[in-house]
Amino acid sequence: MMHLRDIEYKGIVFSSERVYYYRKAREKDVKEIADLYRGCAICRRNCREKLDKESQNSFEKTGGMYLIFGEEEIRRELHNPGSLWAVFLEKGKVAGSFWIAEENPMLEDGRIREYIGEEEPLIYPREIIVSPEYSGEMLGQLLFATAFQALEENGFRYSLCDVYRTAAYTLDGIWKRVDLLNKPSYLNMLSLGGRYQGTGDVREISLECLKVKIEPQIFLFSHKETLKLTKQLFTQKGIQIYAEN
Numbered sequence: 001m002m003h004l005r006d007i008e009y010k011g012i013v014f015s016s017e018r019v020y021y022y023r024k025a026r027e028k029d030v031k032e033i034a035d036l037y038r039g040c041a042i043c044r045r046n047c048r049e050k051l052d053k054e055s056q057n058s059f060e061k062t063g064g065m066y067l068i069f070g071e072e073e074i075r076r077e078l079h080n081p082g083s084l085w086a087v088f089l090e091k092g093k094v095a096g097s098f099w100i101a102e103e104n105p106m107l108e109d110g111r112i113r114e115y116i117g118e119e120e121p122l123i124y125p126r127e128i129i130v131s132p133e134y135s136g137e138m139l140g141q142l143l144f145a146t147a148f149q150a151l152e153e154n155g156f157r158y159s160l161c162d163v164y165r166t167a168a169y170t171l172d173g174i175w176k177r178v179d180l181l182n183k184p185s186y187l188n189m190l191s192l193g194g195r196y197q198g199t200g201d202v203r204e205i206s207l208e209c210l211k212v213k214i215e216p217q218i219f220l221f222s223h224k225e226t227l228k229l230t231k232q233l234f235t236q237k238g239i240q241i242y243a244e245n
Helices: 027-039 071-078 110-116 139-153 183-191 223-237
Strands: 010-014 019-024 083-090 093-101 122-130 158-170 176-181 195-199 203-207 210-222 240-243
Touching: 010 139, 019 139, 027 071, 027 083, 027 093, 027 122, 071 083, 083 139, 093 139, 110 158, 110 210, 122 139, 139 183, 139 223, 139 240, 158 183, 210 223
Parallel strands: 122 158
Antiparallel strands: 010 019, 010 240, 019 083, 083 093, 093 122, 158 176, 158 210, 195 210, 203 210
């Protein structure tokens, strides 16, 4: 059986103003990927702002991550046969990162199996991060499209992923209810052809001096459908993708 680590993922992208190279992440990329994680972390230091619905930098408006990877965790996944870690680079610098795995213990696929069948392999896009420097340049869509193309070519036709809604948090043991959906990610899933499958079980995440309750919003992707949509979008924007096989 082929594992994700065995998939070829390499190419070049031309946009109107930039040239990107994409490939699987390497050891030398670990620090830069970890820096991207730290840049979007929600923690005790910034949680009051991020979990305030009225804030311009709220979780609902700009997203963010609770459980971030450090360099050790990234290295572990780079050597995991069941992981594909994609990066986009511009001028040698990591501009975006996309971790995709063969497993996600947080998501139940029972309902999905009724649709795609018991034997169909199911892939789990886990985390995607784009440097704020490239905001609005469709780098997230490019990471999805190039990764899904590689998956589709190797017989992986479907992916299941989630977007968080933050339901409550506490800093001092007293829970405060909130209703903060990561709208940028949610809308991105829809624009890429994700089929909304409903919600997963609410679960609690414990961080240093901060606890949050999150509710996964689950999306199923047909890679073929997403690639059809992104091809139209990139043609309109004059973006050209050349995969190296």
